[in-house]
Amino acid sequence: MRTRSLSVRLVCVALGMLEAASAYAFEDTKVLPKGVRNLTIRSVNTNFDTITDPNGAQKPLAHLLFKDLTFKQMANAEDPLKGRQLRGFLLQNGISESESAGQFSADIKGRVTVTAPIAAYGITDSMTLAVAVPIYNAATSASVGFRPNSNSTKLLSLLSRPETNQIANAREAAGKLNDAVGQLNKKLTDNGFQSINNWSGQGMGDTTIALKYRSIDNSRMGLATTTGVVAPTGRRKDPNILNDVPFGDGVWSPFAQVAVDQKLPLSFSTNQFVKYTETLPGTRTVRTITYDEMVEVPNVTLDYNMGNKFDAGTSLRYQPAYGLLAGVGYTYFRKFGDVYGGNLSLDSKKALQRWTDMQAHNAEFLVGYSTVQLYQAGRADIPFAVNVAYTKQLASRNMPISDLAQFNVDLFF
Amino acid sequence: MPASNFGAKFVNAIFTVSTLALVACGGARPAVQQYRGVLPIPEYPANPSRPFFLTDGDSEVVFNSSLIYWSETPTPTQVQAILEHTHGARILKSNALVELTEVVIPGKTEVSAARAKYEGYNAKIIDASKNIDKSTVREYVGGVAATLFDDRLNELAASNLITAADKVHAQAMWPAYCEAKLWELATNAQLSRNYLRRPTPLQLCESYYASKNYFADASLCGSSADASGKNYFMCIWREGLLKSALFADSYKDARCTPASSPYANRLAAITDWLGTEGGILKGTLEGADAAAANIERTILLGDLIDRKATSFKDCRNAFIRKEPALGDQAEVPDWTLFKPETLLQIGEISENGSSEALRFIPLTSSDATNKEVYNRLTKLIKSFSQRPGIAASANSDKSKNATNFADGGDVRPSAEASSLHPVPSYSDATFNVVVGEPLIANNAYADTVESDPAFAGIKTFEPVSVKSLKAEQAQAFAAWNEAVAKYADEKAHYNEQSKPVIDNNRLSTVDVVKDPGAAVYLNNYYMNVHKVGGELRVQMGFDLATQQLFGCVNIADGTQCAVSSDQLGASGIKLDIKFDNAANLISVKFPLADPTALGFPDLPRTPGGVQFNEMTNLKGRTVQIDNYTNQLPGELRIITGNGYILDAAGNKLNTGSITGDNFAQREQALSSQQ
Incomplete structure (x- = not known):
C-alpha cells in the first residue's frame, strides 16, 4: 500500500491552510498610522476529503489507499519459506503473483482550523511591522476497509479442495484476508508507523514577521511593499503518522510582496498584488519510500529544499463611509516542487518529490463591517472591522479541495 | 482614542473573537465506514462419528x-x-x-450376470430337447461324418486348393490323426463316466476304426443294456489303444527303465497297470487331483515322463517316444514313431498355419489357401474333435471373447462358455451318450457344423421350442461375450494404462x-x-x-x-x-x-x-x-x-x-x- 503518499497529501492540506492564512485576495496598501496598534484575529476553517491530482482531476483524499492486495504482497508478508511455498502453489495453479486478492478502500475526512492573532504596529505613518502566530487545531477521521475478490475465494477453494488438503493453511489465509485491515495496521506498527485511526492535534504554526512600507498614497492609487520571513515554529510532519497534519514547513522562508491599490469613484477600489516566498534549504525526516514499497522503509533525515511559492491576486472592493465592506477577488497560488538531496536512491527521490508541485486558482468573496472610517470621523467609539470571507477553489493541481471560510476581527488601539 | 473605556471593550472583544474561533474548532466529520468483506472459513472434513x-x-x-x-x-x-x-x-x-x-x-459383476443368464438356458434347452429322437440324429450325423473327410478333400482338390499329391498325402496322414484321437480319448478323464454307447474318439474316424477292427469286442464296446450306462475304459484301451498302430511292436516291446523294473517291456507294464478294470491307469486318470491327473494324461500321451515321479515309475519310459525329425513335407513319415500329442496337432491347424503340423497335411504357403483349407477341413475336424477338459487346456488362444477369454478370477469363459447342444450334438451328445449328465460341446464349433452345408438337414430334428431357446441363448451368449470383452478392455485399461502411470x-x-x-x-x-x-x-x-x-x-x-x-x-x-x-x-x-x-x-x-x-x-x-x-x-x-x-x-x-x-x-x- 502506498500509505506514505497519504501523508504527502495531508502536508498539502496544511500548506494550503498556511497560505490561506497569510495570502489573502483582499490585500491593500494601507498601513497603520505611527504609534497605532492593531490586532487582527483571523480564523480560518476548512473541511476536506478530496484532492486534485497532477491533471487537476478530483479524487478522494484517501484514493491512494484504494489499492489491490496482491498475492505477491501476501507472500511477502509471510515468513520466507512459507512465502516461497505460497509462490509455488500459485505457480502450480496458474495464478500470477501480481493478481489481486482484493482491494482496500478508505475514507479520510479532515478539518483544520487556524486561529491567527496578527499584531501590527505603526512604526511610521508609512511603515508597519506585523507578527502573526497561527494556532492550528486539526483532526482527521479515517476508515479503511477491504473487499476480497473472487481470487481470494479461488485461493481458499484451491487450498481446501480434498486433493490439496491444505485446509489449515486455507483457514489461516481466510483469517488474514478477513483481517486485511488489521494486517495492514500490524504491518504499519511493525514498521514504526501508527495504525490508521482518527487523529487530532493542536499547536502553533509557523510564525510570520512582516514589514510593510507604503511608498505611494495619493487620491488615485497606493503602492506598498511587504517583506518578511516565516519562521519554522510550527510542528513538522511526523513521518510515522500517515494522516498527520503538520503545522509548519520546518524551514525559514523569506518573502516579498508588492501591492497596488487603485481608488475608484463611489467608494470602489481595486487591488493587485504579487508575492514570492523563497524557502531556504533545510533538513527533514522522511521515510525512504519508493513507488513499490512505502511501509517497510526506514526514516532518514535528508537535505530538503521545499519548493518556493508564488502568490498573486486581484480584488474589487466596495467600502462606503457608513462601514460596509464587500468585495470579490481572485488569487493564484503556486508552490514549486520539493527537492530532496542526500544519499537517497533515485526511486526514493522520485517518490518523495511526486505531487509536491501545487497550484490553485481561487475566487474569494468578502462581506463585513468596519468602524474605522466612522471612528476617524468621530462617529464611532472604537475602530474595528469585522468581516467574513469565503474562498472558493476554482481549480487546482495536487491540492486538497478545501474551500475556506475566514472570520477576521481587526481591532485598533 | 478615548482610552477610558477602551481597555474593557478591547478585552471583551478579544475574548469574544477568541471564543468564536475556538468554538469553530470541532473534530473532523466521521469518515464513511468502509466495507470489510468476510470470507467463509473453510471447514475441515471432519465427522465426529468417523x-x-x-x-x-x-x-x-x-x-x-x-x-x-x-x-x-x-x-x-x-x-x-x-x-x-x-x-x-x-x-x-x-x-x-x-x-x-x-x-x-x-x-x-456384469459378466457374471450375463453368464448366469446364458447358463440359465441350458436347463431349458435340455428340457425342451427331451422328446428329440437322438438315435435318428446320430444316424444322420454319422452318415455324413463317415465320408466327410474324403468328401472335403475332393472338394478342396476340385477347387484347386490342394493338389492331387496333397490329397494323397492327406489321406495317408489321416489315420495318424485318428489314432492320436484314440489315444487322446484313452487318456481322457471322462472315460470314468458311464455312457449308453461307446464314446467315439472322433466321429470322422469311425470308418477308419471299423476298417481296423477296433472296438470289435461287443462285450466291452457294445451299447449299454442298462439304462444307467456302462464304463468304456477297457473298451477304449483293449479294443482301441492296445490295437492301435501307434502301439506298434517296436514300441510295446521296448524294455523298461530303470533296469530294476519288474516289467520286461512296455506291453507287460501297461498290461499289468491296466488289469481287468483299468487298474492303476484308470485310477490315475480319474484321480481327485485334477492337476496331477492332467500330468499323467500328458505323460500317457508321450511327454514329460521324467518330469514327475509317477505311478508308473517302474517303467518310466513306458510311454516315451523319441520322435524323428520331420523331413520334407511331401514325404509321408512313419507316423507311428511320433507322439500322439504331436499328431493331434494335425487337427489344430490354425488360420495362421505356422504349426509344424502343417507338414503332415501339406498346404501351400499361401495364407489365403491355408485359410480356405482351414475353413473347409480343419475347422470341421475341430468341431468334432473338441472335447471338454481337453479343449480347455489345449486352447491357448487369449482373444477376448467369452469362449476363449480366461483371465483369472472366476471368469473362465473358455472352459465354460459352451452350451448344451442336444441337437445337433456331434462328438459328444450324439455319440458319447452320457448317463446322468450331459457332455458339453464347444459352442463355437457347433456353429461351424450348423452352418456347414453337409449338415444342412440337422436342424430339421430340432423342435421349434428348442430353436427358439437356442436363438435366445445365442443372444445371451453374445451379451456374455460382449460383457467379457468389455470387462477385458476395462481391466486391461486399468492394468495397462491407469495403474502403470500411478507408480508411487x-x-x-x-x-x-x-x-x-x-x-x-x-x-x-x-x-x-x-x-x-x-x-x-x-x-x-x-x-x-x-x-x-x-x-x-x-x-x-x-x-x-x-x-x-x-x-x-x-x-x-x-x-x-x-x-x-x-x-x-x-x-x-x-x-x-x-x-x-x-x-x-x-x-x-x-x-x-x-x-x-x-x-x-x-x-x-x-x-x-x-x-x-x-x-x-x-x-x-x-x-x-x-x-x-x-x-x-x-x-x-x-x-x-x-x-x-x-x-x-x-x-x-x-x-x-x-
Whole structure:
C-alpha cells in the first residue's frame, strides 16, 4: 500500500491552510498610522476529503489507499519459506503473483482550523511591522476497509479442495484476508508507523514577521511593499503518522510582496498584488519510500529544499463611509516542487518529490463591517472591522479541495 | 482614542473573537465506514462419528508417506514441481480407484450376470430337447461324418486348393490323426463316466476304426443294456489303444527303465497297470487331483515322463517316444514313431498355419489357401474333435471373447462358455451318450457344423421350442461375450494404462526433491492408524529405521492412552501423540535419541539414492509431524501436513511437508474383487 503518499497529501492540506492564512485576495496598501496598534484575529476553517491530482482531476483524499492486495504482497508478508511455498502453489495453479486478492478502500475526512492573532504596529505613518502566530487545531477521521475478490475465494477453494488438503493453511489465509485491515495496521506498527485511526492535534504554526512600507498614497492609487520571513515554529510532519497534519514547513522562508491599490469613484477600489516566498534549504525526516514499497522503509533525515511559492491576486472592493465592506477577488497560488538531496536512491527521490508541485486558482468573496472610517470621523467609539470571507477553489493541481471560510476581527488601539 | 473605556471593550472583544474561533474548532466529520468483506472459513472434513475416517467396521488405514524437510530457500519453481507431482499423483490414484470401483468391478459383476443368464438356458434347452429322437440324429450325423473327410478333400482338390499329391498325402496322414484321437480319448478323464454307447474318439474316424477292427469286442464296446450306462475304459484301451498302430511292436516291446523294473517291456507294464478294470491307469486318470491327473494324461500321451515321479515309475519310459525329425513335407513319415500329442496337432491347424503340423497335411504357403483349407477341413475336424477338459487346456488362444477369454478370477469363459447342444450334438451328445449328465460341446464349433452345408438337414430334428431357446441363448451368449470383452478392455485399461502411470506418489520419485536447494531431508514412512473402541492406535516407522514408533490417543478428548509393553517390544519408541477430532489431525512427536535408528541418519544425497539427510546435530532434537487426513473419490485417503524439527525449547529449526495415502491398501482390497 502506498500509505506514505497519504501523508504527502495531508502536508498539502496544511500548506494550503498556511497560505490561506497569510495570502489573502483582499490585500491593500494601507498601513497603520505611527504609534497605532492593531490586532487582527483571523480564523480560518476548512473541511476536506478530496484532492486534485497532477491533471487537476478530483479524487478522494484517501484514493491512494484504494489499492489491490496482491498475492505477491501476501507472500511477502509471510515468513520466507512459507512465502516461497505460497509462490509455488500459485505457480502450480496458474495464478500470477501480481493478481489481486482484493482491494482496500478508505475514507479520510479532515478539518483544520487556524486561529491567527496578527499584531501590527505603526512604526511610521508609512511603515508597519506585523507578527502573526497561527494556532492550528486539526483532526482527521479515517476508515479503511477491504473487499476480497473472487481470487481470494479461488485461493481458499484451491487450498481446501480434498486433493490439496491444505485446509489449515486455507483457514489461516481466510483469517488474514478477513483481517486485511488489521494486517495492514500490524504491518504499519511493525514498521514504526501508527495504525490508521482518527487523529487530532493542536499547536502553533509557523510564525510570520512582516514589514510593510507604503511608498505611494495619493487620491488615485497606493503602492506598498511587504517583506518578511516565516519562521519554522510550527510542528513538522511526523513521518510515522500517515494522516498527520503538520503545522509548519520546518524551514525559514523569506518573502516579498508588492501591492497596488487603485481608488475608484463611489467608494470602489481595486487591488493587485504579487508575492514570492523563497524557502531556504533545510533538513527533514522522511521515510525512504519508493513507488513499490512505502511501509517497510526506514526514516532518514535528508537535505530538503521545499519548493518556493508564488502568490498573486486581484480584488474589487466596495467600502462606503457608513462601514460596509464587500468585495470579490481572485488569487493564484503556486508552490514549486520539493527537492530532496542526500544519499537517497533515485526511486526514493522520485517518490518523495511526486505531487509536491501545487497550484490553485481561487475566487474569494468578502462581506463585513468596519468602524474605522466612522471612528476617524468621530462617529464611532472604537475602530474595528469585522468581516467574513469565503474562498472558493476554482481549480487546482495536487491540492486538497478545501474551500475556506475566514472570520477576521481587526481591532485598533 | 478615548482610552477610558477602551481597555474593557478591547478585552471583551478579544475574548469574544477568541471564543468564536475556538468554538469553530470541532473534530473532523466521521469518515464513511468502509466495507470489510468476510470470507467463509473453510471447514475441515471432519465427522465426529468417523474419527480419522475410521469406524468400528472400517477400523484400520495404512498410509505410505513421504517426509521432506525444506531447505531455507527452495525456489517457487521447485515447490511448484513438488506440489504438481503430489497433487497429480493423488488425482491419478483417486481416479484409478474410482475406475476400479465404478467400472472394473461392476464389469465383472456384469459378466457374471450375463453368464448366469446364458447358463440359465441350458436347463431349458435340455428340457425342451427331451422328446428329440437322438438315435435318428446320430444316424444322420454319422452318415455324413463317415465320408466327410474324403468328401472335403475332393472338394478342396476340385477347387484347386490342394493338389492331387496333397490329397494323397492327406489321406495317408489321416489315420495318424485318428489314432492320436484314440489315444487322446484313452487318456481322457471322462472315460470314468458311464455312457449308453461307446464314446467315439472322433466321429470322422469311425470308418477308419471299423476298417481296423477296433472296438470289435461287443462285450466291452457294445451299447449299454442298462439304462444307467456302462464304463468304456477297457473298451477304449483293449479294443482301441492296445490295437492301435501307434502301439506298434517296436514300441510295446521296448524294455523298461530303470533296469530294476519288474516289467520286461512296455506291453507287460501297461498290461499289468491296466488289469481287468483299468487298474492303476484308470485310477490315475480319474484321480481327485485334477492337476496331477492332467500330468499323467500328458505323460500317457508321450511327454514329460521324467518330469514327475509317477505311478508308473517302474517303467518310466513306458510311454516315451523319441520322435524323428520331420523331413520334407511331401514325404509321408512313419507316423507311428511320433507322439500322439504331436499328431493331434494335425487337427489344430490354425488360420495362421505356422504349426509344424502343417507338414503332415501339406498346404501351400499361401495364407489365403491355408485359410480356405482351414475353413473347409480343419475347422470341421475341430468341431468334432473338441472335447471338454481337453479343449480347455489345449486352447491357448487369449482373444477376448467369452469362449476363449480366461483371465483369472472366476471368469473362465473358455472352459465354460459352451452350451448344451442336444441337437445337433456331434462328438459328444450324439455319440458319447452320457448317463446322468450331459457332455458339453464347444459352442463355437457347433456353429461351424450348423452352418456347414453337409449338415444342412440337422436342424430339421430340432423342435421349434428348442430353436427358439437356442436363438435366445445365442443372444445371451453374445451379451456374455460382449460383457467379457468389455470387462477385458476395462481391466486391461486399468492394468495397462491407469495403474502403470500411478507408480508411487512418494516424493522419492520426484527428481526435483533431490535438486540442490529444494530439500535437506527425504525419507519415506508408513503410518498405521487403527481404531480400537474409543482409541486410535498409531504405529509408524521410517525407511532405514530399526526402531518403530507407537502411540495411542483417546478419541473423545485427545488425551494419550497407554501403549502396551508387548506392542512396544524391546526397541519400540513411544510417540507423544495428539488427536484433534475437529480437524482430523493426528500430531505426533518423538525425540531423536538415536537419529539413525529412527530413520534420520547422516545420509548424503546420491544420484540413485532414495533417502537423504543433510540436517546435522539432530541428536536430542524432537520430530513433530502433523498428519491431516482427507478422503478423495474412490475412498482414497490421504494425509498432508507439516513436519518440524524442534529444539529443546520447542523452537522450530526446520520445517517440512508430508504426503501420503492408502492407495496400496485400498488397491489391494479392490483387486481381490476384480
